[in-house]
Amino acid sequence: MEEHITWITRFVNHYLGGVALSLDSALHITPTHPDMPIQQHVVMALIVLVISTILALIVRARLSVENPGSLQQISEMLISNPMGFGARDLVVENVHHHPDRYVPFIGSIGVFVLIANLMSLFPAFSAPTVQETVPLACAILTFLYFNYHGLRHHGPVKYTAHFAGPVWWLSWLIFPVEIISTTARILSLTVRLWANILASELIYNIFLGLFVGLTTWGWTKNVGLGVVLGILPALLPIAFIALHIFVAIVQAYIFTILPSVYLGLATADEHE
Numbered sequence: 001m002e003e004h005i006t007w008i009t010r011f012v013n014h015y016l017g018g019v020a021l022s023l024d025s026a027l028h029i030t031p032t033h034p035d036m037p038i039q040q041h042v043v044m045a046l047i048v049l050v051i052s053t054i055l056a057l058i059v060r061a062r063l064s065v066e067n068p069g070s071l072q073q074i075s076e077m078l079i080s081n082p083m084g085f086g087a088r089d090l091v092v093e094n095v096h097h098h099p100d101r102y103v104p105f106i107g108s109i110g111v112f113v114l115i116a117n118l119m120s121l122f123p124a125f126s127a128p129t130v131q132e133t134v135p136l137a138c139a140i141l142t143f144l145y146f147n148y149h150g151l152r153h154h155g156p157v158k159y160t161a162h163f164a165g166p167v168w169w170l171s172w173l174i175f176p177v178e179i180i181s182t183t184a185r186i187l188s189l190t191v192r193l194w195a196n197i198l199a200s201e202l203i204y205n206i207f208l209g210l211f212v213g214l215t216t217w218g219w220t221k222n223v224g225l226g227v228v229l230g231i232l233p234a235l236l237p238i239a240f241i242a243l244h245i246f247v248a249i250v251q252a253y254i255f256t257i258l259p260s261v262y263l264g265l266a267t268a269d270e271h272e
Contacts, residue, residue: 041131094264110256117248150266
């Protein structure tokens with residue numbers, strides 16, 4: 001799918017493109033598009049970080065027990081809610097050793113994915129998660145995080161030994177399988193998020209193009225037919241916006257629960 005370059009990306013490249021080219025030259029990197037050295041998904045990912053940071057600072061400045069604002073209530077729902085799918089709820093459910101220490105990372109990456117997925121709903125923005133490198137970066141951070149805490153909880157020797165399984169004489173077979181299975185989580189997290197968000201946008205663009213073409217054909221045949229067929233491309237965006245919001249929320253939930261599960265497995269003791 002050919003990426004439409006937004007005016008924000010062009011604006012950033014106009015003022016900071018020279019700096020990016022100088023940095024690429026110093027690192028001996030040849031940009032794919034020298035006229036657009038700062039790629040759109042990088043710009044959008046940085047905007048997501050800025051937006052989420054500003055929102056967090058606003059919520060922190062306005063925290064209130066007696067009179068919580070709507071933004072604070074939404075933030076609290078993302079952390080914990082009666083339905084049990086908040087970041088803290090998922091961490092507590094899956095991690096049995098000091099789960100609260102892991103909530104900031106799991107919550108941060110979940111909120112980042114949620115906002116990134118929803119970016120394309122707004123004019124002049126696009127979802128950075130449509131580009132596979134952004135989900136890959138999130139997946140790598142998750143992989144490093146849960147393995148680090150596995151090493152921290154068990155120690156290098158014990159954590160490495162748990163990949164060999166409980167039966168020592170099968171360890172030569174189990175160990176490489178477990179290593180491959182654990183490493184494959186990077187791929188599964190990346191593809192699951194990237195493919196679903198990309199598919200959501202592709203379906204929207206394909207069906208909108210089909211119905212617009214159908215409406216154009218109707219107008220050439222009959223004005224009344226053109227008006228009737230014109231209802232479809234007028235209503236289609238509403239339906240697919242709702243679908244995209246649903247997909248964005250589901251994928252953010254998955255990218256919150258799976259790191260929680262992986263973290264729980266990495267820090268679990270044998271008797272659990």
